[in-house]
Amino acid sequence: MLPMKRYSPKDIEPKWQAYWDENGTYVADLDSEKEKYYGFAMFNYPSGAGIHLGHAKNFTIPDILMRLKRQQGYESYSPVGFDSFGLPAENYAIKTGQSPRVTTDEAIESYRNQYRQMGWSMDWTKVIDSSKVDYYKWTQWCFLQLHEEGLAYQKESLQWWCEIDKSVLSDEQVIAGKCWRHDGADDPLVTKKSLRQWFFKITDYADEILEATDDLNWTPWVKIAQKNWIGRSEGTVATFQLEGLGADTEHVDVFTTAIETIFGVTFMVLAPEHPLVATYAQHADNAQDVDEYVLHAMRKSDIDREKEKVKTGVPVEGLFAINPVNGEKVPVWVADYVLMGYGSGAIMAVPGQDERDYEFAQKYDLPIIYTTTKNEFVSYGPEIKPDRAKFTMANSGEFDGQNLEEARQNITKWLEDAGKGEAKTTYKMRDWLISRQRYWGAPIPIINCADCGAVPVPEDQLPVQLPELDDYHPSGDGRSPLAKAKDWLHVECPRCGKPAERETDTMDGYVCSSWYQMRYLSPHDDTQAWDPKRAEEWMPVKFYNGGDHATAHLLYARFFTRFFHKKGLVPTPEPFEHMYFHAKILAEDGTFFSKSKGNGIDPLEVINSGYGADALRTYLSFIAPPDVESPWNSDGLPSSYRFLNRIWTLVQEFMEVESQTSSVESHDKELLQATHKTIQKVTSDIEAIKYNTAISAMMECVNVLYKIKDEDGYQSSAWQFALESIVQLVAPFAPHVAEELWHDLGHDDSVHVGHWPELDESHLISDTMTLAVQVNGKVRAEIEVAADADEEAIKSEALAQENVHAHLSGKQPKKVIYVKNRLVSIVA
């Protein structure tokens, strides 16, 4: 007899990868008549560093589910693509002059190699690359659609500016007031430069996105994060008349969620950027102090402001505000704890009820008034807590004696009647700033004409192609390096034909990733961004996985999908039916993998160590539920290899003895029961993304098979079914070894398409069952009874147990409870 074939991943894995490629095993027919299943993980930015175990987990999660669906007979489409515009390639280009196109292509090639070796069932005939012109042409088309509906607009916005680089900086690039690259003692502070930038009006969709959030089948905390991000709060706007410094004709609107505290107002605070500060502070006696304070505050980045715990501010001497409810005159201050970007950039300060105002009043010795009978902090913010709802108003004129909730409504109504305010809803979410003064992004398809303004590039003139440059440094005038491509820059205005210039800003990378779920459906279509009929068939995405971007990307994609749904191009308003947010895999010491620590692990290293991709995939799935953070433990990997090897051995041994069938079938019932139980468990666990218990169920089944083999040998006809079932069940996790064994078992097609074992529930039922017998809540015996035994028989069987007698100590039981199929509980 020949020696048994051994399980050698490094031989079988490349073999089957080539086979799948050649046979187009994972190529989806997008026009298939079959029921469709569409799912994937957030696509990657192809960096020079390659993928690590975190990416391995990210893509393995959907791969397993998509494989299950393909095996169950669905047209299962696992797309693949690259989010390839971005900073690393551009920074590299600035340093070396190497075109980002070249480095990006190289990185993608290397990613492709890694993806294939992981055994992911992606359809490479439909790969997309967001930095290729056949993709970003349609990103530009999306921009034009939004522009046409008035959802893309320009606005002046302050940007951090480094004088040395002659370049804009993001918030994170400002460190202690200086540019991250120029933070020496002699380097200048960063300044703010006002630039005209493009925005998408996502705030128009804030309400409907918020309202739809609760019903999503998404990881719960992601939904909460999105709701917080949108930050809707309902409150009241109150109008305060100004007085002094020549501002008597001006008024300030303040937003508050606690209007019932308005009688406690003792001062008003304006944000340093508030326009009225610039206009009237110059007339104040302390104009210079105010000026200095404002300049100082505006120089701090938001991040720096956040770090400062102590509140600071200055009064605008001589400027007062009139409280609309009682005519009280209060001083006006400027302080940077009030943010220009929220509400109206001005607050009515109520130090008697608000901690922040209280702290400020203490520091600057401002008066404090309490507006409830309790004389303490009562409530602030959108909700009045139940235990405080009964507090009673005081010092509040005609509203004294009312409870807080009533007063809230009544004061708002009073203001509305007096024309001095109204109920209002505000949002934390701002419009989406999409302009980037960068080269490696999708050019904004706009032509700036002196006469016509910002004119959209006509659709038939798309794409606006990125020109190749010799030098990728910023242009130095606040515009992107594109401003240096003169041939590209100068064009005729599409409207009047006069000389004009292209917009040199490119789009935020999040724009590219806001619509790729549709492009995957028409990756090669050069007549439209996607085919709406395909979208009708395939959208929404059934399963979407990621471990990042809980707010930004996932909100932007929802915004785009809603927009195109309204235009009739997408069948549903939501892009992702089930969004699964997985937890990170940690380093062995429980810390995060990080570049600076250099503790990242390349999956290829694990694969090539001899354990193979199948063991890696299985181990990643087994280590913990995918949404639970868990450390990588290299000791655990051999256990997955061992498990696969045990299946391997069962099949190989079976093949050797196949011809020696005999009639002994004493374990068939047990064999079939174990197999069908496993089919049921694995199917439902994969669908519920509980891969760890799916694998443990298969391990249990394999353990049963070994036990039966020891007692019976391979003599029964049920073995073929059991082995084929296990091979099919393990295929989503370990596709290569499953394919090999499937062929060993005599099949000549792929196990991965249309082969999932069928559950026969009749095999799940056994003749007998084991019940626990409890006396006073403690297990005292076990009884084996017929599955169809009646309740009385079971109870008397339980009471007849010797140990039960002992614990009843001769007394009659007070009560005997039978829990069907579980236990008998006896109360003494």
Added chain:
RNA sequence: GCGGAUGUGGUGGAAUUGGUAGACACGCUAGUCUUAGGAACUAGUGCCGCAAGGCGUGAAGGUUCAAGUCCUUUCAUCCGCACCA
């Protein structure tokens, strides 16, 4: 501060959703075997105890025949947002 989770053996984690806590693995202990492999297989392994038995899901109460699961209080850890008026 606000919001959201999560606390189970030496370790990762199971638990039919109120019904035999610790499945499946890692590790450890003992053994079998030899085609010495990254072996494989068998048995054991929550804690205390020689045993009978008792104890046991962060802690303390409660509901129940029965609580890891439900309720109240409390502690700890992690995550998100964070001067959002």
